[in-house]
Amino acid sequence: MAAESFEKNVDRALADAQLRKNFAFAMGNFILKRKAVFSDTEETERLRTLGNAIKQRALSRLPDLLVQLEAACTRNGIRVHWAETPAVANRIVLETIESHAGSRVVKGKSMVSEEMHLNAFLGTHGIEAVETDLGEFIIQLAGETPSHIIVPAIHKNKMQIAKIFHDKIPGAPYTEDVAELTAIARRTLRRKFYEAGIGLSGVNFAVAETGTLCLVENEGNGRLCTTVPPVHIAVMGLEKVVEKLDDLPPLLRLLTGSATGQLVTTYVNLITSPRRTGEKDGPTEVHLVILDNGRSRIYQDPELRQTLQCVRCGTCLNHCPVYTRIGGHAYGFVYPGPIGKILTPQVEGLEKAGELAFASSLCGACEEVCPVKIPIASLLRRLRDESYSGEPQGIVPGRGCKQNLAERLAWKSWAFLNTHPRLNRMVTSLLGMAGDYLPPAGPLERWMRYRTEPEFARKGLHRRAKEEGIADE
């Protein structure tokens, strides 16, 4: 994604009044909900510190925990697969599905599967993975990708959804009533759950201590995908492993509160093994696919490693003034918002996605609410440094790709000016006299698209202070 296409996306999004209205409403709502469920500031801070500590410790022990997780899962009867890239992960899923030829596939919401572009891949092999989460179901019908990590269809309003259902679901009437739309989805998908031979899901947390997969949801489609079909395939990013079962209560409280403003989701589903002897339901085969896709590279850098603390709650999106105005699709990649801006350049490289790291005013609203205290603004700054860095060695792909003579000279001149006080004072005086005659080109032109020209003071503070007799030492 070159800078120009991001700009084009941004312009298009900003011009879409309906989109802006939908997002402004939804994000405002999320902000209030989060505030309500985290109303005790001291307790919230304690929890966030704990969440950060749990995640940092788990990451510090990542290879050992993954080995422990694999051993525990294997003991439990869960088959563990490892994939370095989305292509490999997709192949593993495909082969598992094809080994149960003719099986229909139902799918719960999973951002990792979006990273894999799993649905499209399966589609090219003649397999339709039916999305069962209501938001994902809507956008699958519409042929779109999610615009938010938690509420994938948030960019659509009732009227748009009513039309999609009416156009794409055989026999569905046109209705904007939310209860009726929900009932249509329930009816349509019920048959799919019933018939499915394979259920796909993500994983919110994988507990190394017990080999348990923890999944949270409100609708029940996740449980249906992971319990009705005889085969369950779970996909997860390798950073999702946590040390102990005991780590779950605070993480669940943080994830749920941050994502939807709830104390607890409707369902918390702890899966430890396939169906055991004597049990009457549940899958007889459970697979866990552990995906790398650049995470082990991010892991090499202790500072950037903090990116992997993310629990995918989406609250940084909700509080971001940029995301609220441009929506999720404008970012052009799977993960939008602040987390998208730090993760994507590291995975896709700075040449392709580095522009995202600059599309932020560094206001810090995201950091303030991140349940695991990822220092997002600092990581954005770090990625900006990487973009211009002249150092040859580095782990972020595309390091130094933004280097150019013009900017280098500009900043060197700025530094020269600001380290040579007398020269600085002279230039300030000059600008005071002639600044208003600067041609509206380059930076000034961009400033003036939305603002009048700033007025240089005739006499700067240095001169005024001197004139007013304020001591200089």
Place this chain on the structure above:
Amino acid sequence: MSEIARDRILARLRGAPRQEIPRLDVPAPAAAAPDRNARVARLKSLMETVRAEVHVLPAAEWIPRLKEVLGARGIKTLLYAPDTDLGSALAEAWQQDAAGLPELVAYAEPVESFKERLFAVDAAVTGAAGAVADTGALILRPTGAEPRLMSLVPPVHIAVLRADSVFPSLGDAMRAGRWAEDMPTNMLLISGPSKTADIELILAFGVHGPKELIVFVLE
């Protein structure tokens, strides 16, 4: 194939700079744990906020109340687990007098041969291993006798638990039950009927899981 990937991934992770990060002690909140009545009250209050129906009553009264609840909803078929104490109690009560009551359907065979029936019943009744008061959720521990899909497929789920099994928090429940020592196939927290806010953040109930959750807390 997966083995090679595993080794390469682990090698990269192990080659990274090591950080020593101690486990942060989880400090217990200063406030004293609420008493049983307070826990039950909080559980009831939170669950009712998300449209669960909660009955707190003496153990002896629950089956008569259940019959009322079933009658009020016109439930014709009730799925139950015959090989549990709860199931036996129900079977006995129905045996004594089943007039006007729904047909008891036993989940007595694997889902493969039972699926059609399972997807057609009006309601299911299960026990609950306990509950968590601070967030308002039931703890379910499905077994061979009381399978997982009972609390998920039928549009009405009725759950029965003892008041003295309501824990202050999930952490308390995990520690008291020593979950980490022996996790079952599947454990669940259920806090209310199925819901979604995916359409304009407007709340809608009964998406895929049960449309109704009815809870009996027995004192």
Place this chain on the structure above:
Amino acid sequence: MIPEPSKPSRVYFFGTCLIDSFYPDAGLAAIRLIEREGVRVIFPADQSCCGQPAYNSGFPAEARAVARRQIQALREDIPVVVPSGSCAGMMKHHYPTLFAGDKDLPQAQAFSERVFEWSEFMARVLGAQYEDRGEPLRVTWHSSCHALREMRVIEHSKHLLRQLQNVELVELAAERECCGFGGTFSIKHPAISGAMVNDKVDDIQRTGAARVIAGDCGCLMNITGAADQRGLPFAGQHLAEFIWERINGG
């Protein structure tokens, strides 16, 4: 509980580059208000910029060179008072990071501990009290992101503002939201920045305030520039300049 610092006899004033070039009256007002409390103000001629523009744009080496100069110019062990949450935040919270691994790290750390944002200094250290001699006026307050989240001084700013008896403070609906300045962000991503500042301007307009008061001149320049372009009637003013005007009957 951190004890309140005691009143110093002398302080440095770090004017900031934006105040120097665009809002010198605000700088002078801030200085005069400190002097009014019996504290001597030193304004070293060698100061220029805190370095934040380069720091945020991916040029830490240049930022460090400039920061080093400021630390040198303000080297005596006396407080450094800064009329900007943004620049104060840079000096207080980011200088240690900027100098990580550098020979001057101990100096940078010691320096950052002496930095105060102006309104916090006036309210917390000097306990300034004000009597409003101006005409009734409705104003609104904009919280700069750094003052809000890094320096956490908004309550001090509002405390000073609320002392002005004839001033009606109407708060913004989205007070905590960024105005879209973000330094070079406003130049690199003009459309997004423009959308943000216009929403901020709309929010201010809805309060019916005659003036928006802020503790950061970057925000002020951004907001008033946008308001002017739309021909909206409200003005913007730095908190120090506003207080100075009010206590002198203006």
